[in-house]
Amino acid sequence: MSTRVMLDGNGAASEGLRLAKVRVISAYPITPQSPISEKLADFVVQGKLDAKYIRVESEHSAMCCAIGAQLTGVRAGTATSSVGLALMHEVLGVAAGCRVPIVMPVVNRSLVSPWSLWCDHQDAMAERDGGWMQLYAESAQEVLDLILIAYRTAEDARVQLPAMVCLDGFFLSHMSDAVYVPDQATVDAYLPPYVCHNFHLDPGDPVFINNLTPTVDYTEMRYQQAVAFRQAPEVLMEAMADFKKVFGRDYSMIEAYQCDDAEAVIVTLGSMSGTAKYTVDQLRAQGKKVGVLKITSYRPFPAGQIKQALAKVAVVGVMDRSPGYGAQVAPVATEVRAVLGGKPVQGFIAGLGGRDISPATFTKAFEKLLSQEITADVDWVDVKENALTIREVK
Amino acid sequence: MLTIKSESRGLIAHGVSACAGCGLELAARIILDVLGSNTVIVIPPGCAALFSGYGKETVTKIPGFQGNLESTAAYAAGIKAGFEVQGRGDIQVLGLAGDGATVDIGLQALSGALERGDKILYICYDNEAYMNTGIQGSGSTPLNAWTTTTPGGKSVYRKDMIGIVAAHKIPYAATASVGYVDDFKKKVEKAKAATAEGPAYIHVHAPCPTGWGSKPEHTIEVAKLAVQSLCWPLYEIVNGVNYKITVPVAKPKPVSEYLKLQKRFSGVDAKQVEAMQTAVELDYARLTKK
Numbered sequence A: 001m002s003t004r005v006m007l008d009g010n011g012a013a014s015e016g017l018r019l020a021k022v023r024v025i026s027a028y029p030i031t032p033q034s035p036i037s038e039k040l041a042d043f044v045v046q047g048k049l050d051a052k053y054i055r056v057e058s059e060h061s062a063m064c065c066a067i068g069a070q071l072t073g074v075r076a077g078t079a080t081s082s083v084g085l086a087l088m089h090e091v092l093g094v095a096a097g098c099r100v101p102i103v104m105p106v107v108n109r110s111l112v113s114p115w116s117l118w119c120d121h122q123d124a125m126a127e128r129d130g131g132w133m134q135l136y137a138e139s140a141q142e143v144l145d146l147i148l149i150a151y152r153t154a155e156d157a158r159v160q161l162p163a164m165v166c167l168d169g170f171f172l173s174h175m176s177d178a179v180y181v182p183d184q185a186t187v188d189a190y191l192p193p194y195v196c197h198n199f200h201l202d203p204g205d206p207v208f209i210n211n212l213t214p215t216v217d218y219t220e221m222r223y224q225q226a227v228a229f230r231q232a233p234e235v236l237m238e239a240m241a242d243f244k245k246v247f248g249r250d251y252s253m254i255e256a257y258q259c260d261d262a263e264a265v266i267v268t269l270g271s272m273s274g275t276a277k278y279t280v281d282q283l284r285a286q287g288k289k290v291g292v293l294k295i296t297s298y299r300p301f302p303a304g305q306i307k308q309a310l311a312k313v314a315v316v317g318v319m320d321r322s323p324g325y326g327a328q329v330a331p332v333a334t335e336v337r338a339v340l341g342g343k344p345v346q347g348f349i350a351g352l353g354g355r356d357i358s359p360a361t362f363t364k365a366f367e368k369l370l371s372q373e374i375t376a377d378v379d380w381v382d383v384k385e386n387a388l389t390i391r392e393v394k
Numbered sequence B: 001m002l003t004i005k006s007e008s009r010g011l012i013a014h015g016v017s018a019c020a021g022c023g024l025e026l027a028a029r030i031i032l033d034v035l036g037s038n039t040v041i042v043i044p045p046g047c048a049a050l051f052s053g054y055g056k057e058t059v060t061k062i063p064g065f066q067g068n069l070e071s072t073a074a075y076a077a078g079i080k081a082g083f084e085v086q087g088r089g090d091i092q093v094l095g096l097a098g099d100g101a102t103v104d105i106g107l108q109a110l111s112g113a114l115e116r117g118d119k120i121l122y123i124c125y126d127n128e129a130y131m132n133t134g135i136q137g138s139g140s141t142p143l144n145a146w147t148t149t150t151p152g153g154k155s156v157y158r159k160d161m162i163g164i165v166a167a168h169k170i171p172y173a174a175t176a177s178v179g180y181v182d183d184f185k186k187k188v189e190k191a192k193a194a195t196a197e198g199p200a201y202i203h204v205h206a207p208c209p210t211g212w213g214s215k216p217e218h219t220i221e222v223a224k225l226a227v228q229s230l231c232w233p234l235y236e237i238v239n240g241v242n243y244k245i246t247v248p249v250a251k252p253k254p255v256s257e258y259l260k261l262q263k264r265f266s267g268v269d270a271k272q273v274e275a276m277q278t279a280v281e282l283d284y285a286r287l288t289k290k
Ligand SMILES: Cc1ncc(C[n+]2csc(CCOP(=O)(O)OP(=O)(O)O)c2C)c(N)n1
Pocket: B045, B046, B047, B048, B068, B069, B070, B097, B098, B099, B100, B101, B102, B127, B129, B130, B131, B132, B133, B138
């Protein structure tokens, strides 16, 4: 049983954490994530969630509290965005290295400088190799569902890795949609209470966690994390298959939309995928054979699946919502290039600092691909012509 | 594998790789003796991290977590919350952090926990500098002391950490010294009891022969002299308002006597000593009026 409720992405994230029955919450407000912190506080006060709410003084402490609580054997929840995520950076590594399977909604927002309150993926991309799984949602429904799927995967004994469920600031966090909210009993059946399979703190069974580790063990402990990542896709796919059985909604690590006969495909993450699909429909109506490949699981990166899905596609583009300074192309494009070997892959950058990635932007990108004008350089596809004179100091 | 030939008496192993005469080592043993085994310890980097152990070996018989330099209090708060929601709120959660990890980089997380009333016990061992990284100055380094980042002697007064803590009006706060073990033990007991209500904080003066240039066999003497010269008064504060001197000093020894056992003050001239003397006397007078 589920009820259909109007929820924005933040509301869906809060419902996800509530249904996962987190027992300790430590969250610090930051636009556009603040409503998650507030909603969780409401749930606790209203008795809808049996948890302790720790009103922390920073994101750094929020993550530390969550780690500490989980180390005693309970699910802990927090959420953040942008500079909040950056402030957590040091301790995100602790959660990953100590194999504490926290699931955290990350409401994607640009990093400074310059200040921006709006969406792009620079915050999460800066953490992409830090040992956290990263799932990207396309809709509010996906936010809720991916949180439950992420818990199932993160807590599995074969994985034991923390996970971010990324949702685009404002585009998802503040946009209302009709969301199916499952009932607690069904969620409980899908997501049983947390069982810690790892070191934990208990005076009855003392162990010291996270002490100085000599070179003879360090590499091996890092390797254990790598193996966990290798095992994660299988577990994630199991969790998604089970999810379909229980809730009826279909998830996969990648979603290929109109890719079968496509001549040109653009790879996407997050909310832009909806716009991309819409654009594909428009262009298909004009007889242009285009498609979209949405990546839901960016970490673990589904290299094999991407390779297979794009095997027959002549020209591929990747729309990155982060700049990838100093690199050949931005982060997602870098990896897709590596997967596709010699095939030309056009890197596009768009949608920084909250700029909408509109159908017009996608159309421009598709046209470039269809005309086979691949450039080695990344294409800042939505940059204005007077870019270099904006706020110029003379 | 090591074969254990004799069990250590307390909750800390006999062999700890602290320097000879380390005040912190003594403090740690005293603290765990009083708290007992139903305790979880959080330690940041710093010399106290020696008590986390190395590799597969640990030094404590209680569970512990080595966190980050700035977040001992936040980890402790999370751990306490985790136990509380499981009906195990009786487990004592102890944060044991150096002056750098407390007075400087960790001040924010500590202040947050104190303000929220998290039921944790936080003990700062004050060796008056960053010792583990090689004797750099901290906010708790006293006036005129030499460190590698105050090579000409520290030109400003130390931070009044206990004053900052008291301003949070927590149930129990105290200064302590490894030179006054009975006083210290009593305070740990009181602090432990106070955590039933809210946070408790102890700031224990722990001489560091390595960083201070004192002789290892002088640690206790140096610690006692700090108290007797009014450089480290011993008192407790209940609810942030009720101050009580626990080791009154009727006839204070001159500051110079305390300084001369330590190399870190060797560059200090007579005028500076006089200024230090005046400052500690004023501080003590103010304290006794509170
Ligand atoms: C964020 C961060 N910055 C710097 C360090 C390096 N560091 C490790 S221990 C330490 C000094 C700790 O000093 P204190 O807390 O006074 O403890 P002590 O070494 O004196 O025992 C520093 C700066 C660190 N671990 N983390």
